Amino acid sequence: MGRERENVHWEDILSLPASGQHSLSDRVHEELSAAIVDGRLEAGEQLNDKAIAEALGISRTPVREALRRLTVVGLVEVAASRYTRVTEVTPEQAASTLEYAVLQAGNALQLAVGRMRETELTDAVALLDRMIEASDRDDADALVLSSREFVVFIIRHAGNPFLTRVLANENAVLERDLRRARVDLGTPEQRRGTYRRLRLAMLTRDADAAERLFRVQCGLIGAAGVGFAIDAAA
Template structure:
């Protein structure tokens, strides 16, 4: 499937932002279009046609497509095609596994390194998860869990981990959007989350990581 130029003009709009480089702005507009499926899985993309739609040169588009290839939103077959990646069952499973591993690491580091005020903020975000879990509101629980893990990654004290989590967040969200998560019954979730809360307040990083993994089988919502 190729690009429909008329539709492409409507789907891709550069944001007015003088604080970012043109390359970063192109990257963000293409990334967001892929995550929102305005550029659909399997759709072929062309640096020439994208550049024409955006009214810019091809160089920043090529740079953006290279970055998107690195994070897995675009795939390239030399001399054949450049296209948006599909979302297979294998990719969803791998994304869930990766998310669980990174979330556990962020939690472990943050519990050890946060100061008192930061720990209190993390627990407050966990309380939002607990409230959503108690109502069995899965969409709200997933959103709250994303915010909880994002906060922990920023407070992990590890700049590399934090940057990777930020860079990969849109990819992870896209890949698990349709996934059915194997979460525990309400009663088991409630017990695990409250044990997680206690472990965080006690600054027991090992126990906290263990309780987080027990809730979602290694994937943090």
């Protein structure tokens, strides 16, 4: 049925982001999404719209709308008159999410290689160079961070607003699931040749080769990058 904490203080778990240009419902959605992704709200956690609304000092309407949107993307599940709770992530789901993310990121890379301006291509290759440097040092943390930056840049410069919008809408569930995906970074020797061939393919604007080489490193780049701070408005 899901886990519901006793005497939970929602005000210690959730807070509304600054208003900016976002509606109240958007801000609640942003905060609940972030809390699920970063683990403040764990799998199986029961979500009470009345308690959440009271903790945030707002009406239940924007909370209900936010929970509805989270249900659509799969971060929350609802059984009428029984529960509203954070969904579990099975190993199978994490693997399928990784597969989907790699496919989408590979498509974005193929588009971006052919469409980026020269200055954008230079910037993309510079980000790839940071990945290569981190890989050669076998610095896993730096490699994951630089991979995320590379993939997000590529998605933003794919020249396909629909693809960017879809991935932005799915950003939270992608990041949540990918954090639980099993990823083998391999060794520097295993990565070295692939990264350098990918660099050459990008510089020569060989989009098909770039996509193919990207998929060779799909476990690393897909899990580390897709679903990380993708802005639909970018």
